[in-house]
Amino acid sequence: xxxxxxxxxxxxxxxxxxxxxxxxxxxxxxxxxxxxxxxxxxxxxxxxxxxxxxxxxxxxxxxxxxxxxxxxxxxxxxxxxxxxxxxxxxxxxxxxxxxxxxxxxxxxxxxxxxxxxxxxxxxxxxxxxxxxxxxxxxxxxxxxxxxxxxxxxxxxxxxxxxxxxxxxxxxxxxxxxxxxxxxxxxxxxxxxxxxxxxxxxxxxxxxxxxxxxxxxxxxxxxxxxxxxxxxxxxxxxx
Numbered sequence: 001x002x003x004x005x006x007x008x009x010x011x012x013x014x015x016x017x018x019x020x021x022x023x024x025x026x027x028x029x030x031x032x033x034x035x036x037x038x039x040x041x042x043x044x045x046x047x048x049x050x051x052x053x054x055x056x057x058x059x060x061x062x063x064x065x066x067x068x069x070x071x072x073x074x075x076x077x078x079x080x081x082x083x084x085x086x087x088x089x090x091x092x093x094x095x096x097x098x099x100x101x102x103x104x105x106x107x108x109x110x111x112x113x114x115x116x117x118x119x120x121x122x123x124x125x126x127x128x129x130x131x132x133x134x135x136x137x138x139x140x141x142x143x144x145x146x147x148x149x150x151x152x153x154x155x156x157x158x159x160x161x162x163x164x165x166x167x168x169x170x171x172x173x174x175x176x177x178x179x180x181x182x183x184x185x186x187x188x189x190x191x192x193x194x195x196x197x198x199x200x201x202x203x204x205x206x207x208x209x210x211x212x213x214x215x216x217x218x219x220x221x222x223x224x225x226x227x228x229x230x231x232x233x234x235x236x237x238x
Contacts, residue, residue: 002026003118006049007033008040008066009079010058014100018053018079021104025111037061041069048072051095051114056080064088068142073135075117077110128181136162138169148186151200152220153178155193163218188232190214190222204238 005028009015015033022028031047034040037058044052056063056078063080067073078089081100089097095117096110128134130148137143145164152163159170160178171178179189189195196216203215212229214222224232232238 002029003050003115004029004031004047005051005053006031006040006044006047007053008037008044008058008063009033009055010035010037011055014055014079018102021102021107022111027115028111037066041066044070049074050118051075051077053077053079056085056089057082070137072137075114077114127183130183130186134162134171136169136171138171141169143167143169147182148197148199151197151216151218153187153195163220188235190224190228194222196220196222198236 005022007015007018007030009018012035015035019030019033022030028051031049032040032043034043037060041061051074052067054063054066054076057080058066061069063078063085067076076094078085078094078097079100079102080097083099086097095114096106098106098110128147130146132147133144134147134150135142135144145162145167149164150162153175154161154163155175156170158172158174160173160175161168162171175189175192175195179187179195182195186198187195188198196214200217201214202217205213205215207213207223209226210229211226212224212232214224214232216222
């Protein structure tokens with residue numbers, strides 16, 4: 001199955017050149033391109049491409065603001081004439097940062113890594129790595145949070161509240177879905193409402209009928225059922 005790509009650049013010639021450079025990759029399908037950022041935001045939100053190839057310096061909205069305007073982001077490759085944004089690009093988990101004029105070999109390497117990443121992410125029971133960053137859009141706010149920084153996930157209707165640092169945005173996923181993706185040696189499913197990060201446990205207290213109460217560094221208190229208390233003891237050796 002082909003992976004979808006959307007191109008964003010305020011220069012029409014750059015869009016045309018990139019589309020030509022991507023033609024040798026039969027695994028890819030360019031489903032849209034735009035030199036107008038507002039139009040690109042609308043189309044990317046509608047199409048949700050697997051990969052966005054994106055310029056940074058654009059009138060009205062730079063590449064980082066563009067990403068913050070999207071409902072969701074899969075993979076991003078920045079293509080720009082300026083090298084000073086590279087660190088910021090990788091901080092938001094960009095796949096690559098290519099300088100114009102684009103070296104075809106560098107582009108080829110970036111595309112191959114994108115395709116390999118896509119295969120890995122769709123492999124059965126593939127777990128997220130601790131350094132993997134999750135994109136969360138909650139209202140007008142956007143976050144890129146590393147998995148290991150999340151200390152608690154809380155089911156809220158059809159959403160999950162993701163607790164990290166002093167933030168707690170809502171993610172439109174189910175708790176069961178996240179349980180399948182998170183590393184099971186670090187995240188423990190307490191009950192129907194909570195999954196917590198073992199690295200953030202402050203204190204464990206015994207409770208009624210051999211159950212346990214978990215206290216997190218954040219001040220959250222989580223009650224474990226008898227069954228989950230047994231699982232927790234087996235996992236932690238307490």
